[in-house]
Amino acid sequence: MTDVTPNTVNYLAPAEVEDVELYHPKSFVTKYIWSQDAKVIAIQYAGTAIAIGLVALVMSWMMRLQLGFPDTFDFISPEAYLQLITMHGMIMVIYLLTALFLGGFGNYLIPLMVGARDMVFPYVNMLSYWVYLLAVLVLVASFFVPGGSTGAGWTLYPPQAILAGTPGQSYGIILMLASLALFIIGFTMGGLNYVVTVLQARTRGMTLMRLPLTVWGIFVATILALLAFPALFVGAVMMMFDRLLGTSFFMPDIVEFGESLKYGGGSPILFQHLFWFFGHPEVYIVALPAFGIVSDLLSVHARKNIFGYRMMVWAIVAIGGLSFVVWAHHMYVSGMNPYFGFFFATSTLIIAVPTAIKVYNWVLTLWRGNIHLTLPMLFAVAFIITFVNGGITGLFLGNVVVDVPLSDTMFVVAHFHMVMGVAPILVIFGAIYHWYPLMSGRMLNTALGHFHFWVTFIGAYLIYFPMHYLGFIGVPRRYYALGETSFIPLSAHTLNEFITVAALIVGFAQVVFIFNIVWSLFKGKKSVRNPWRAASLEWQTPQVPPSHGNWGKELPVVYRWAYDYSVPGAAEDFLPQNLPPDQVAIAKGHEALGVQAAAT
Amino acid sequence: MNIFRQLTAKPWVATQAMVDDFHVGGTFFLSPATLGLRVFLAAVTVLFTLLIFAYGMRMELEVWRPAPQMSLLWLNTVLLVLSSFAMQGTQIAARRGDIDSVWIGLLAGGFFAIAFLGGQIVAWRQLNMLVGFNITNPAIGFFFLITALHGLHLLGGLVALGRTTTKVWRGFDVVQVRLSVELCTTYWHYLLLVWLVLFGLLFSGSDSLGILLTLCGLR
Numbered sequence: 001m002t003d004v005t006p007n008t009v010n011y012l013a014p015a016e017v018e019d020v021e022l023y024h025p026k027s028f029v030t031k032y033i034w035s036q037d038a039k040v041i042a043i044q045y046a047g048t049a050i051a052i053g054l055v056a057l058v059m060s061w062m063m064r065l066q067l068g069f070p071d072t073f074d075f076i077s078p079e080a081y082l083q084l085i086t087m088h089g090m091i092m093v094i095y096l097l098t099a100l101f102l103g104g105f106g107n108y109l110i111p112l113m114v115g116a117r118d119m120v121f122p123y124v125n126m127l128s129y130w131v132y133l134l135a136v137l138v139l140v141a142s143f144f145v146p147g148g149s150t151g152a153g154w155t156l157y158p159p160q161a162i163l164a165g166t167p168g169q170s171y172g173i174i175l176m177l178a179s180l181a182l183f184i185i186g187f188t189m190g191g192l193n194y195v196v197t198v199l200q201a202r203t204r205g206m207t208l209m210r211l212p213l214t215v216w217g218i219f220v221a222t223i224l225a226l227l228a229f230p231a232l233f234v235g236a237v238m239m240m241f242d243r244l245l246g247t248s249f250f251m252p253d254i255v256e257f258g259e260s261l262k263y264g265g266g267s268p269i270l271f272q273h274l275f276w277f278f279g280h281p282e283v284y285i286v287a288l289p290a291f292g293i294v295s296d297l298l299s300v301h302a303r304k305n306i307f308g309y310r311m312m313v314w315a316i317v318a319i320g321g322l323s324f325v326v327w328a329h330h331m332y333v334s335g336m337n338p339y340f341g342f343f344f345a346t347s348t349l350i351i352a353v354p355t356a357i358k359v360y361n362w363v364l365t366l367w368r369g370n371i372h373l374t375l376p377m378l379f380a381v382a383f384i385i386t387f388v389n390g391g392i393t394g395l396f397l398g399n400v401v402v403d404v405p406l407s408d409t410m411f412v413v414a415h416f417h418m419v420m421g422v423a424p425i426l427v428i429f430g431a432i433y434h435w436y437p438l439m440s441g442r443m444l445n446t447a448l449g450h451f452h453f454w455v456t457f458i459g460a461y462l463i464y465f466p467m468h469y470l471g472f473i474g475v476p477r478r479y480y481a482l483g484e485t486s487f488i489p490l491s492a493h494t495l496n497e498f499i500t501v502a503a504l505i506v507g508f509a510q511v512v513f514i515f516n517i518v519w520s521l522f523k524g525k526k527s528v529r530n531p532w533r534a535a536s537l538e539w540q541t542p543q544v545p546p547s548h549g550n551w552g553k554e555l556p557v558v559y560r561w562a563y564d565y566s567v568p569g570a571a572e573d574f575l576p577q578n579l580p581p582d583q584v585a586i587a588k589g590h591e592a593l594g595v596q597a598a599a600t
Numbered sequence: 601m602n603i604f605r606q607l608t609a610k611p612w613v614a615t616q617a618m619v620d621d622f623h624v625g626g627t628f629f630l631s632p633a634t635l636g637l638r639v640f641l642a643a644v645t646v647l648f649t650l651l652i653f654a655y656g657m658r659m660e661l662e663v664w665r666p667a668p669q670m671s672l673l674w675l676n677t678v679l680l681v682l683s684s685f686a687m688q689g690t691q692i693a694a695r696r697g698d699i700d701s702v703w704i705g706l707l708a709g710g711f712f713a714i715a716f717l718g719g720q721i722v723a724w725r726q727l728n729m730l731v732g733f734n735i736t737n738p739a740i741g742f743f744f745l746i747t748a749l750h751g752l753h754l755l756g757g758l759v760a761l762g763r764t765t766t767k768v769w770r771g772f773d774v775v776q777v778r779l780s781v782e783l784c785t786t787y788w789h790y791l792l793l794v795w796l797v798l799f800g801l802l803f804s805g806s807d808s809l810g811i812l813l814t815l816c817g818l819r
Contacts, residue, residue, distance in 0.1 A: 200626030247741035
């Protein structure tokens with residue numbers, strides 16, 4: 001029940017809020033380049049992540065050209081193809097999605113949503129970005145070294161990752177491992193900021209359970225990342241030792257081109273355990289912020305409080321915990337003990353329970369809501385549909401008996417692209433359309449936005465639905481060319497051509513999106529303050545875009561959760577989190593009732 | 601309010617709002633820096649725990665060849681213990697407000713830590729020159745890996761210690777450096793504990809590690 005009765009008893013004077021001292025930049029360089037302001041750092045993170053993501057997008061076009069029209073493009077050799085799939089996967093998962101969700105949205109939204117002036121360790125936060133940029137530059141450098149970037153596949157499995165015959169064996173793999181180690185160091189610096197800011201720097205009245213779900217998603221994802229990335233770090237450093245110093249952590253006795261190598265006794269499976277102990281939580285490191293953001297988009301644009309808020313929070317925490325006990329479902333074909341497989345299949349199916357709760361709650365939030373089909377809402381609904389699609393094929397692959405025949409086929413490619421490629425990217429798009437007015441003070445062009453949405457949404461299905469069927473008939477992943485293979489019919493080749501054309505069109509839509517972002521920055525319609533009439537705190541800053549320090553002279557005081565929409569008895573259809581109870585406008589006819597209106 | 605009660609609160613209920621409106625301050629009664637250090641140590645603990653798991657898994661794959669015994673490592677351990685003692689003394693002095701003792705303690709802590717790192721480098725060189733040195737021996741590989749990672753963490757700590765020492769040298773009041781001293785001391789004790797575990801791990805034969813491996817389900 002939300003009380004909308006004017007109330008002065010519990011009114012808290014803003015002066016009671018403890019404030020913090022900020023670093024105030026004095027020059028252009030300290031304001032926009034070596035900036036300690038989380039909002040600037042967020043834009044730096046996002047800009048870098050999108051830039052390197054575009055490189056990975058172009059790589060996917062080249063891969064699709066090769067798959068759709070083999071023997072047509074001379075510049076795509078088998079080695080280059082392997083390098084393309086490796087770099088595309090690694091860039092998209094780590095350097096785009098992780099960096100954009102946590103470094104980009106995390107930095108921009110956490111201080112604003114919790115009512116803080118900035119992150120608690122602004123200097124460390126600044127270092128975090130620069131180390132991330134260094135990691136990206138090291139990765140990019142690997143394109144230009146002799147032998148090119150590594151072509152070991154994004155999972156970098158040894159022994160092949162560091163053996164002759166794998167592209168990039170000489171320098172590419174070294175730079176990849178170094179870049180990953182740098183990324184993890186940089187992320188750890190940022191991650192400490194996100195966690196401590198959420199826990200310790202919330203403004204007065206902002207309890208944990210008044211936090212928007214966006215903050216919950218980013219917060220739990222950051223904890224996952226802080227605990228999971230060490231596994232990748234250990235794996236990367238150990239492989240670096242194997243490659244450079246000749247240790248045998250992962251390298252077994254091996255004969256290469258008839259010559260016995262000096263390695264011996266190592267375990268490639270050990271690397272797989274380390275990699276996937278990171279790799280599966282990584283799925284949720286990307287998914288949880290998306291879950292949180294989409295919850296807020298649905299609530300704002302359906303003018304309805306989120307259904308089952310507490311359950312949503314608990315589900316985020318439960319998914320985070322469970323994500324650490326499912327990693328070996330990526331290793332069913334590694335020859336593991338069948339009992340091991342049984343355990344991981346069970347834990348994988350259990351994780352579907354809190355995930356399903358979230359999906360139901362999203363749908364129930366929409367149920368009888370005042371749905372506005374704005375661009376953020378379209379992307380949010382598209383996310384739900386896509387995530388359910390990808391999630392259901394995940395249930396297939398979580399079962400050992402189904403996974404074994406489908407392993408290393410295009411079915412797997414279709415599954416993970418739907419669930420952790422397309423679905424989170426749709427949320428990123430929705431989030432950008434939603435928060436762009438806050439960040440820039442201008443609206444994105446709606447016509448271009450609709451073109452972007454429909455082409456991306458329908459196009460993604462045209463790409464990945466047929467891919468499931470290719471997987472069913474046994475088309476393998478990571479193959480440069482299928483050639484004349486008896487079990488692959490001619491129609492599969494035709495389907496591959498179709499997918500390639502669809503991928504190119506979807507890629508073009510992303511160029512339109514980038515154009516929209518840049519064009520709207522200068523020519524876009526000026527945004528009114530809080531154009532979506534959102535209740536959460538980030539829209540309540542004195543200036544839009546928020547200035548340095550976010551809140552002017554006084555920190556905000558929070559009086560309610562972030563989901564008071566369409567509250568019966570209130571004159572406005574939303575109550576900002578920081579609106580004092582004595583200033584809530586009461587709708588006509590409700591003044592005398594002493595309204596205790598049901599909000600849920 | 602305990603964390604469980606916080607997470608079960610119903611923020612949309614009017615009576616809950618009366619409680620929530622009076623919320624002020626962080627979730628824990630800790631400074632942000634203290635909590636930041638603890639979160640960081642949790643991540644570092646995962647890192648070293650995974651190394652121990654990796655060590656155990658790797659051990660099971662062949663007849664174990666233990667790392668060569670090096671007496672120098674005992675001396676290095678003593679140096680790290682002394683460094684930790686010095687930092688503990690510094691923390692006590694900082695709480696008493698005795699800035700002169702803080703100054704001496706920081707210098708002593710830093711000196712012993714640098715001596716430890718120097719000792720580790722000498723140990724690497726000694727190991728490298730041993731007859732029968734074989735880098736593919738996993739015990740030797742893990743020795744290099746673990747000591748390098750531990751040393752890098754200590755080096756990072758020395759940067760923080762150096763900043764604190766510089767503050768004292770520049771005449772900061774003891775109140776202004778107390779938190780930094782406390783954080784450095786916590787970090788030093790943590791790294792000593794990690795080293796003692798890793799040292800025991802590296803120089804135990806496979807028999808004494810049997811319990812660990814059994815607990816981990818690796819044997």
